[in-house]
Amino acid sequence: MPEPKTSCLSLRNKLFYGLGDIGFSLTSTLINVYYLLFLTDVVGLRPALAGTAMMIAKQWDWINDPLIGHISDRTSSRWGRRRPFLLFGFIPFGVTFTLLWCKPSFQSQMGLAAFYIIAYMVFDTAATFVYMPYFALTPELTPDYDERTTLTTYRMAFSILGSLIAFTLPWLIVGSFRPENSFRIWLNGMVFAILSAAPLLLTFLGTRERHDPSALPSPSLWESMRAILKNRPFLLSIGLFLLTWLAMSVIQAVLLYFIKYWLHLENQSDIIFAVIFVTALLVLPFWEWISRHSNKCQAYIGGIAFWCFVQVVLVLTGPATRPIIIFTLAALAGVGVSAAHVLPWAIIPDAIEWDELRTGQRHEGIFYSLLTLMQKAATGLALFFLGIALEWSGYMPNAAIQGKRTLTTIRAFTGPVPALLLCGGIALAVAYPIGRDDHLAVRKALSKRRLSQREN
8 A cells, every 4th residue: 555645854943843843851850750759858848748738739730731732732833733832832932941940938728838839839830831832833834644753763862861960960960969059950940941931942943843833723612522532543552652651750759768768879870860861762673673664563562561571670689789780770770761752642643643634623722732731730640649658657858867658668669560550551562553554544445535525
C-alpha cells in the first residue's frame, strides 16, 4: 500500500521544535525530583501535608487543561492555532516558576501549605498556556507515521538533556537541600526559569503549522469531549501514558531519598543521575530505529519490560553494594527511561487521525490538554502517596539514620510500585489497535476525503 506523499520536515524544524521541550523538562524534573524534598527538608512541612498540598493544587488542572486545550482548538491567527500561545506565554511561564521556590518567613504549617497551593496553581496556569499548545503541535507539523516518531525523538532528546541538567546543576548552585540554603534554592529556581522560558520563543520562530485552521470546522467543547469518550485508541494510549509517567514520577520523587538514606551515596547523586540520562540520550536513536522496523507499541513493550526488571534489581542493592554496580544499574535504567520518554508520546498522534476519519473534525487541543493533565496528575499522585507513606513510616527529615519501616517504604516506592504501574502500561499497549498498516490505511482514507472535498 503506497504511502500518501508528505513533505519531510527540515532539520531546522525538528531542532527548533525539539528545543522547546527542554524548558518543560527542566521545570517538571525540578518539581518531580526536588519539590517534595524542598517542602519537607527546607520549608519544614510535614510529609503528608506537603504531599496533600500538591494534590490539592493539581485539582485545578481538571478545569485549566481542557479549557486551554479547547481555546487553542478554536484559535485562528496568522501564526496558526498553537504558536501564538508560545509567543505570549513564555515570559509568564518563567516568572511564575520562581514563585515555587520562595520560602516565606512565617512558620504556620497550614499557612505554608496554603502558600504553596496558590503558588503552584498560578504557575500551573501559566505552564498549561504554553505546555498544551506545544504538545499539540506534533500532528500539526507532520502527518507521517515515522516522521512523527523522528520528531518526538528530537523533542525527547532535548527533554532528556533538560532532565540531565536539572538533576546535576542544582547541586552546584544549592549544595544541599537544607534550610540554611533557602536563598540558593530560590536563586536556582530563577536560573532555571530563564533557561526554561527562552527556548519557547525559539520554537515559535523556528516552526510553521501545516494545517489551515479554517480547513476543518471548529468543534465545540461538548463535541470534543464526546469524541474522546468514543475514541478507544486514544483512551488506551492515554491510560498507557498515565501509568508510564506515574511510574516515572514515583521514581523521580523517591530516588533522592533512596540514594541518600538507603545507599548513603548523596555526594554521588549527580553522577548517578548523569549516568541515567546520558544513557537515555544515547539510546534514543535505537528506539526510533526499532519503532521503524516493528511498530511503536512493540518497541514500548520491550523497553518498558526491561525497565521493570532493572528497577526490581535496583532495590536488592544496599549500602555495601559497590558503586560500580549502582552506576551499571543506573545505565541500564536509562535504557528504559529513554523508551518511556519517546514512545508514549509518539503513539498519541495516530489516534488523532483515527478520530478525524470518524468525526470529520480535529481535536488536538483537547486531546493534548488531557495528556498534559495526565502527566501533571501523575506528578501530583506520586508526591501525594509518597508524602503520606513517608509520614506513616516515621520519616525524619535530614536524619543520619532512618527507621526500618521508612527504609522499607523508600525501597518499595523505588522498585515494586513503579514496576506494577509499568506492567499496567504494557497490558494497555498489547490492546492498542493502531499499528503501522492501520495508520497508513487511515491516512489514505483521509487523503481521499480531503481530495474529494477540494474537488467539490
